[in-house]
Amino acid sequence: MEIRTAAGRVTAVLDDAFGWLDLLADRLRALHEQSRADGRALRAHELTALREPVFARLREHPKLIAGTGVILAEDVLADRSHWLEWWQNRPDGPPAFLEVDHDPASVGFYDYPSAAWFALPRKTGDRVVVGPYVDYSGTDEYMLTLANPVRCGEHFLGVAATDIRADAFESLLLGAIGAAGPPAALVNATGRVVASNTPQKIAGSLVEERELDSAWSEVPVRDSAGRGCAGLPWKVSLLRA
Amino acid sequence: MDDNGVSGAARYAVFAPLEDGGRAEVVARRLSEAIALGLIGDGEQLPRESDLAAQLKVATVTLREALSTLRHEGLVETRRGRGGGSFARSPAEASLERLRRTLRELSVHELREIGDQHTAIAGTAALLAAERAGPDDVATLHGLVERLESARTPGDRRRADGRFHIETAAAAQSSRLTRQEIALQGEIGELLWMPSGEAVPHREAVAEHLEILRAIEGGQGTRARSIVERHIGRGVDRLIEFHLRLAGS
Numbered sequence: 359m360e361i362r363t364a365a366g367r368v369t370a371v372l373d374d375a376f377g378w379l380d381l382l383a384d385r386l387r388a389l390h391e392q393s394r395a396d397g398r399a400l401r402a403h404e405l406t407a408l409r410e411p412v413f414a415r416l417r418e419h420p421k422l423i424a425g426t427g428v429i430l431a432e433d434v435l436a437d438r439s440h441w442l443e444w445w446q447n448r449p450d451g452p453p454a455f456l457e458v459d460h461d462p463a464s465v466g467f468y469d470y471p472s473a474a475w476f477a478l479p480r481k482t483g484d485r486v487v488v489g490p491y492v493d494y495s496g497t498d499e500y501m502l503t504l505a506n507p508v509r510c511g512e513h514f515l516g517v518a519a520t521d522i523r524a525d526a527f528e529s530l531l532l533g534a535i536g537a538a539g540p541p542a543a544l545v546n547a548t549g550r551v552v553a554s555n556t557p558q559k560i561a562g563s564l565v566e567e568r569e570l571d572s573a574w575s576e577v578p579v580r581d582s583a584g585r586g587c588a589g590l591p592w593k594v595s596l597l598r599a
Numbered sequence: 600m601d602d603n604g605v606s607g608a609a610r611y612a613v614f615a616p617l618e619d620g621g622r623a624e625v626v627a628r629r630l631s632e633a634i635a636l637g638l639i640g641d642g643e644q645l646p647r648e649s650d651l652a653a654q655l656k657v658a659t660v661t662l663r664e665a666l667s668t669l670r671h672e673g674l675v676e677t678r679r680g681r682g683g684g685s686f687a688r689s690p691a692e693a694s695l696e697r698l699r700r701t702l703r704e705l706s707v708h709e710l711r712e713i714g715d716q717h718t719a720i721a722g723t724a725a726l727l728a729a730e731r732a733g734p735d736d737v738a739t740l741h742g743l744v745e746r747l748e749s750a751r752t753p754g755d756r757r758r759a760d761g762r763f764h765i766e767t768a769a770a771a772q773s774s775r776l777t778r779q780e781i782a783l784q785g786e787i788g789e790l791l792w793m794p795s796g797e798a799v800p801h802r803e804a805v806a807e808h809l810e811i812l813r814a815i816e817g818g819q820g821t822r823a824r825s826i827v828e829r830h831i832g833r834g835v836d837r838l839i840e841f842h843l844r845l846a847g848s
Contacts, residue, residue: 461640463754474735492769494777548733562731562772 361542364534365577365594368527368544371422372504372581372590375520376485378415378426379506382518385411386428386508390515399436405443415520416447423447424499425456426520428508429470431480434515442470446521479507479517484586490524490552490562500524500562502552524561527553531594541597544579545570547589559597571596626657626665631674631697645675645685672697698793702838703845710842713787714835718828720779721764725811725827727771729820736770740812748805756801757792763808767815767827790841791834798837799830 385408393400408428415426427444435441444456458468470476475488489502505519527544531553535542541556543565551563559565570576576595581587630639645651652662666685669675672694676686728736743766747759761784768777791798799807807830814823 463758464640490772492772492774492777494765494769494774494781498774498778500772500774548735550731550733564731564733 360535360539361577361594361596364531364542364544365579367530367534368579368592368594369581371522371526371530372487372579375423375504375522376506376581376587379485379504379518379520382408382411382415382426382428383506383508386515386518387510390434390510394510400434401436402438402441402443405441408443409445412443412445413453416445416453420447422522422526424501424521424523427456428516428518429476430516431514432471440468440470442468475503475505475519476517478588479505480514482586482588483507483509484588485581487546487587487589487592489546490550493521502527524552528561531555541599542594543597544592544594546592552592554597556597565597569598571598623661623664623668626655626662627668629655630665631669631672639687641687643687645687647684695793695796698789698796699845702790702793702842705842707839707842710835710839713783714831714838716779717783717787717835718831720776720783721767721831722824722828724764724768724771724773724776724780725815725823726820727773727776728767729815729818729823731772732770732815736766737812737816739766740770740815744805744808744812747801747808750801753792753797756797756804757788760792760804760808761788767811770815787835787838790838793841796841798834798841804830 386405389404389407390400393404405428412426416423425444425446427442429444430438430441432439438460440460440462442456442458445453446456448454461467462469473488475486478484478486478488485504485506487502487504490500491502493499493501493503499521500523502522502524503519504522505517508515508518531542531544532555535555537555539555541554541558543554543556543559544552545565546552549564549566551559551561551565553561559569576593579592579594580590630645639645646654648659648662648666652659655662657665666675666677670677674688674694676688678684678686732740740763743759743763747756747763750756750759765777765780765784768780771777797804807826811823811826811830814820814826
């Protein structure tokens with residue numbers, strides 16, 4: 359059944375992304391522990407140690423992954439209370455460092471502490487999938503953000519996160535169901551369409567339960583590691599004609 | 600971003616070559632807007648005079664004249680000696696004199712153009728937000744209406760007002776409308792919230808935002824659009840009135 363194939367592919371993408379975030383979280387934790395062993399706090403420039411694995415990850419998935427990196431809690435770095443070590447894939451050329459507005463008094467201030475992908479992992483300790491949404495003060499793209507909390511004991515250091523282009527899921531869905539197949543949609547936990555194969559319900563629109571074809575069972579998409587993850591399960595479902 | 604640098608996109612816009620003759624007033628206005636909008640942060644060092652003049656494609660003497668104007672307005676501070684140079688000074692509140700001058704220099708035609716574009720962008724964003732906003736978006740917008748209500752200074756009011764329209768475009772799930780809304784807020788936001796010269800009085804602005812939000816929340820797209828159109832139209836009409844007043848004085 360094609361919708362099962364589509365759900366399987368989406369699950370594989372999410373699992374792979376969370377696997378990467380575990381690795382990135384470990385790296386940040388190790389840097390923090392090293393600096394504590396030296397009796398001091400990390401400084402922003404020391405996060406350059408994360409660049410090599412981050413660049414490798416971006417190179418592996420030039421289309422799927424828009425960016426990845428770590429975002430720090432306010433009491434972690436010695437010289438910055440608001441900081442991201444974040445790199446973005448560019449169509450041609452090397453990765454670009456994400457420059458954001460760190461000034462809380464500015465209209466364009468990048469207020470990440472209140473963003474769901476930062477606030478939820480901090481509060482619950484769970485990982486999270488947010489989106490699709492317009493990331494206007496960060497990356498300016500239509501995006502999904504996956505984030506893992508990074509803790510050292512009880513101390514919340516921040517999140518390891520990655521942005522996945524919303525468009526990427528459309529290809530996964532079309533690859534399994536095709537544009538000529540029955541109208542189907544990948545829907546997130548809040549009822550927003552992540553991708554579809556029909557103009558009837560395009561990405562970003564909201565879908566209600568009654569619009570889904572209940573004659574066909576929907577297929578859930580969940581984090582296969584079975585750990586807590588806010589924002590999942592998604593589902594792939596056929597739409598009513 | 601380096602330790603005290605300007606962000607990439609902002610640097611591009613702020614320090615791009617001037618195409619309109621390179622007069623000192625034009626240079627000063629570009630830089631003062633950038634400082635007032637926070638594109639160049641408080642205390643940030645500007646590039647060296649010769650470099651900055653080359654980037655803007657103006658004569659060094661023109662740049663010096665512009666920097667002297669900005670120093671006079673308290674928007675730039677110059678320190679001599681080692682580690683010296685020109686540093687941006689962000690005013691706690693926008694300088695009334697500077698805003699008045701900006702408004703005087705804009706023509707009625709330009710103001711109407713900005714208003715037409717803003718009506719198109721914000722109106723469509725509200726229409727689509729009524730179809731696409733989720734509970735999180737609605738909660739964010741409620742927070743911003745409350746923030747506008749409790750904002751006391753012109754700067755805080757302007758930020759809360761701007762963020763409301765930007766978040767509405769984001770709730771419409773449109774990157775393009777959001778980018779255009781941000782650009783428009785940069786262009787007109789400060790003018791709408793001139794200290795003691797609010798284009799739409801604070802209390803009415805709060806009431807109108809709430810009315811827009813209720814229409815979005817209720818899924819009434821056409822209604823949301825028409826309220827936004829009226830709201831923005833009023834603001835621009837008032838700015839045109841201010842402009843005529845300043846130009847005629």
